[in-house]
Amino acid sequence: MDWHFAALRQGGVGLLCLPGVGLVSARASWRGEFVSFFRAADGWYALLAADMDALPGAYPLVAHAQMEPGAATFARRARIVPGNFIREAIALPATAAGLVDAAVEAAEIAAIAELTAWFGRAPLWDAAGFALPLPSALTSPFGSFRAMNAGIQTRHSGWDQQATTGTPVRAMAAGRVAFAGRLEIRGNYVLIDHGLGLYTGCAHFSTLQVQAGQAVAAGQIIGLSGNTGRSSAPHLHWEVRLRGRWVDGLTLLEMWLPPAQSRI
Numbered sequence: 019m020d021w022h023f024a025a026l027r028q029g030g031v032g033l034l035c036l037p038g039v040g041l042v043s044a045r046a047s048w049r050g051e052f053v054s055f056f057r058a059a060d061g062w063y064a065l066l067a068a069d070m071d072a073l074p075g076a077y078p079l080v081a082h083a084q085m086e087p088g089a090a091t092f093a094r095r096a097r098i099v100p101g102n103f104i105r106e107a108i109a110l111p112a113t114a115a116g117l118v119d120a121a122v123e124a125a126e127i128a129a130i131a132e133l134t135a136w137f138g139r140a141p142l143w144d145a146a147g148f149a150l151p152l153p154s155a156l157t158s159p160f161g162s163f164r165a166m167n168a169g170i171q172t173r174h175s176g177w178d179q180q181a182t183t184g185t186p187v188r189a190m191a192a193g194r195v196a197f198a199g200r201l202e203i204r205g206n207y208v209l210i211d212h213g214l215g216l217y218t219g220c221a222h223f224s225t226l227q228v229q230a231g232q233a234v235a236a237g238q239i240i241g242l243s244g245n246t247g248r249s250s251a252p253h254l255h256w257e258v259r260l261r262g263r264w265v266d267g268l269t270l271l272e273m274w275l276p277p278a279q280s281r282i
Contacts, residue, residue, distance in 0.1 A: 019081050019092035022273065028101035029070035029161050029266040033273055036083055037061040046081040048096060051261070054214060056141050058276035065216065068098045069263040070161045070173065103161040106174070110167055110250050117203055117248040118166045126203045133197050133209055134217045134259050142213035143191040145277040146236035148270055151187045151220055151256050152243075154180040160266040175264040176219070176257025181243035183224050183252045189234045190218045190256070190267075198229050204255070205247025208240045215261035222249045
C-alpha cells in the first residue's frame, strides 16, 4: 500500500494507493471508518480524511485487498498533526444579528449533514480535477475559531475569497448539484456532489445559475457572488465535506488526484 502524504493535518485529506493487477475488491479501515477504493488506470485509490477536531497522534490504518487468487492485508500507521488554526473576531451588521445564535448554527449543520449523507457509488470528477472557484485572493482560512459579535463561538468550515457582488463563481470540479437554494447562514448556496461522499459548497450568492439534480462540468458558472446570509460584506465562502467531515479544501486542490474509472 502506497500513500501520497507523510502525515495529515487536522482537516487534511490524503490519497492511498493499491498498485498492481488482479485486484477485485478492496477497502481500508481507519479510526473506526471503512473507506472504499476506486479504480484508475494504474491502480486503486482511496481518500483518507482527518476531521478538524481529530486528536493528533498515530492511528492504525489497515487495507484489505481481495485478489485473483487469494487476499492480502496491508497495515501501517497514519499520523495526524496539529492544524495550528487561528482565532478570529467577526463583527456582523445588525441585519444579521438574528443569525448569531447557536440553535441556528446547529440547525444548518444538521441540514447540510442530511444533504451530504448520500455516498455515490462512483467518483464524478474528471481529468480536470479540482480548482478554486475564483481566481481572487484567499482571506479567512479553514478551521479558524470564530467569535461572532463577541458571542457565539464557531468554526470556519471552509475558506473565504474576495469577490464583489456579481462575480461569476465556477464549479470546483465536475459533479451533480445536490442542492441549490437558500439557507439561513450560508444564504444562497450551491452544494455539488462529486461522488464517494465528496461535496463542495459555495455560499452567499446573489444569484444562482444551476438547480438541484443538474450535472455540471469543472469550471462551469454556478452563480454570481453576493452578500446573502450571515455575511458582513460581499465575498465567497467555499467549503469541502468528505464522508461527513469538514476538510481543508486546499489540501484536495494541491494533491494529484487520478480521474476515476469505477468503484470497487
